[in-house]
Amino acid sequence: MKLKSLAIIMLLVLGCGAAFAQGSYSFGFLSSSGVNEYCNYEAFTTGGHGNFYLQGYDVLTACPYSPVPGAAINGFAINVPISAFAPIHGKGFVYSDQIYDAYYGSWTQLQWTVLTKSAPTALRFGNYAWAGYVGFFGYEFLGNFGFLTTTLPGQANSKPTLKTTINTTAIHNLRTSHHPQK
Amino acid sequence: MAMLIHGVAIFLVFLHRIVFTRSPMIRWIVFLLLTGCMAAQTGSPPTQNQNTPQGQAAEQTSAAPEATTATAGGFPFDPFPEFSAIMVGSVMPGDDREAHIYRSGHLLRTQGTEGFVYYLTDLTSFQTYAINSLGCTSDSHVYFRAFPFSSNRPKRKIERVKTGTESVDGHMCQVEEVTVSGGDLTMPMRLKFWEAEDLHGFPIKVQVLKGNGRNIIQYKDVVLGPPDPTLFMRPKLCKGGLPHREDQAPAKKKRAHPATKSR
Numbered sequence: 155m156k157l158k159s160l161a162i163i164m165l166l167v168l169g170c171g172a173a174f175a176q177g178s179y180s181f182g183f184l185s186s187s188g189v190n191e192y193c194n195y196e197a198f199t200t201g202g203h204g205n206f207y208l209q210g211y212d213v214l215t216a217c218p219y220s221p222v223p224g225a226a227i228n229g230f231a232i233n234v235p236i237s238a239f240a241p242i243h244g245k246g247f248v249y250s251d252q253i254y255d256a257y258y259g260s261w262t263q264l265q266w267t268v269l270t271k272s273a274p275t276a277l278r279f280g281n282y283a284w285a286g287y288v289g290f291f292g293y294e295f296l297g298n299f300g301f302l303t304t305t306l307p308g309q310a311n312s313k314p315t316l317k318t319t320i321n322t323t324a325i326h327n328l329r330t331s332h333h334p335q336k
Numbered sequence: 337m338a339m340l341i342h343g344v345a346i347f348l349v350f351l352h353r354i355v356f357t358r359s360p361m362i363r364w365i366v367f368l369l370l371t372g373c374m375a376a377q378t379g380s381p382p383t384q385n386q387n388t389p390q391g392q393a394a395e396q397t398s399a400a401p402e403a404t405t406a407t408a409g410g411f412p413f414d415p416f417p418e419f420s421a422i423m424v425g426s427v428m429p430g431d432d433r434e435a436h437i438y439r440s441g442h443l444l445r446t447q448g449t450e451g452f453v454y455y456l457t458d459l460t461s462f463q464t465y466a467i468n469s470l471g472c473t474s475d476s477h478v479y480f481r482a483f484p485f486s487s488n489r490p491k492r493k494i495e496r497v498k499t500g501t502e503s504v505d506g507h508m509c510q511v512e513e514v515t516v517s518g519g520d521l522t523m524p525m526r527l528k529f530w531e532a533e534d535l536h537g538f539p540i541k542v543q544v545l546k547g548n549g550r551n552i553i554q555y556k557d558v559v560l561g562p563p564d565p566t567l568f569m570r571p572k573l574c575k576g577g578l579p580h581r582e583d584q585a586p587a588k589k590k591r592a593h594p595a596t597k598s599r
Contacts, residue, residue, distance in 0.1 A: 185450055186453050186468050187452040187468050264428065279470040280473065291521070291546075296455075296466075296478065296480065
């Protein structure tokens with residue numbers, strides 16, 4: 155009887171543990187060709203029942219002239235159907251990202267929303283692991299997409315670094331806007 | 337007026353006879369029908385010809401200052417279904433990157449931000465195909481560089497107001513403020529267009545009238561006329577309603593013979 159109770163308790167503990175398991179992830183964004191890596195990367199944890207929640211940062215420390223080290227992100231688990239004709243499909247996460255306002259250092263009125271996988275995928279056609287969408291005028295546009303990598307930008311063996319995934323402004327413009335010349 | 341009084345009198349007599357002589361069921365049906373008709377009449381919008389406060393307001397709106405002229409009609413890019421150009425900037429504030437842009441009918445080809453990929457956006461279905469060395473993928477969104485060509489959509493209303501003339505990069509331009517509203521838009525979008533007179537009114541500069549005003553798109557080296565059709569072909573792997581091509585490599589960028597070319 156005691157052994158049986160112990161087994162049940164153990165199963166309950168393991169079950170609850172799995173249900174509330176937290177994952178911690180950091181991925182660099184590769185371009186759609188897989189050749190280059192963007193200067194920002196996503197670092198997030200997942201949690202809640204069935205890992206439904208996502209929270210973390212879009213880290214900007216490797217991005218030139220960024221006025222802040224990162225932009226907050228938060229989102230939820232999602233299952234993108236093939237019929238959605240999105241660059242990625244299947245299980246993943248969708249999150250809103252403050253990167254526009256964070257990188258510009260002002261209210262841009264633009265919204266960046268990202269679909270991401272929670273693991274890198276092989277660099278081959280139809281296997282993309284992230285896609286970003288621009289919200290503007292209350293309307294959504296395709297912004298960018300590509301693959302994920304566990305090699306973060308700036309690390310040894312990282313690929314040639316590009317600007318951010320939002321690919322906003324030329325560096326000299328950014329410098330001018332953050333450090334106005336008199 | 338006499339006819340109206342006469343009509344109302346006949347209606348009241350008719351109503352009295354029905355209410356007091358017919359069965360309760362018929363009375364109720366007639367009552368509901370009449371009430372419904374009257375409610376529908378009350379809810380119908382007033383016509384502009386009526387001498388109502390709304391009608392007066394419409395007249396006042398059309399009486400604009402001399403410098404501005406309200407014009408109805410389509411989107412400023414509508415008369416240009418075939419062209420090639422280099423676009424500078426995007427909806428993103430402060431963007432000054434250059435990219436090739438080509439339009440052939442309902443297909444718009446834009447360049448990816450790193451130059452490794454190009455996008456074909458169908459301006460009727462608003463589906464986008466991204467083509468790079470790995471193949472073709474699609475998305476049911478418009479690529480951001482296809483803005484503002486994607487702004488003219490079914491059920492949206494476009495209002496254009498001419499505000500004067502200005503010179504942009506040596507082109508004398510008619511300046512227009514354009515408001516797009518209705519349809520699937522939750523809020524109106526306001527844009528400003530500089531339409532080059534020597535390019536038959538092609539808008540060489542577009543500004544988003546929102547926020548800090550740094551969202552500016554310019555078009556230079558404009559070539560009016562059909563671009564190379566191979567620019568709009570897709571690899572076989574790419575699904576959807578675009579012209580087919582046998583190989584899978586991205587098409588080379590070719591320029592059309594200039595019918596009219598800007599500086």
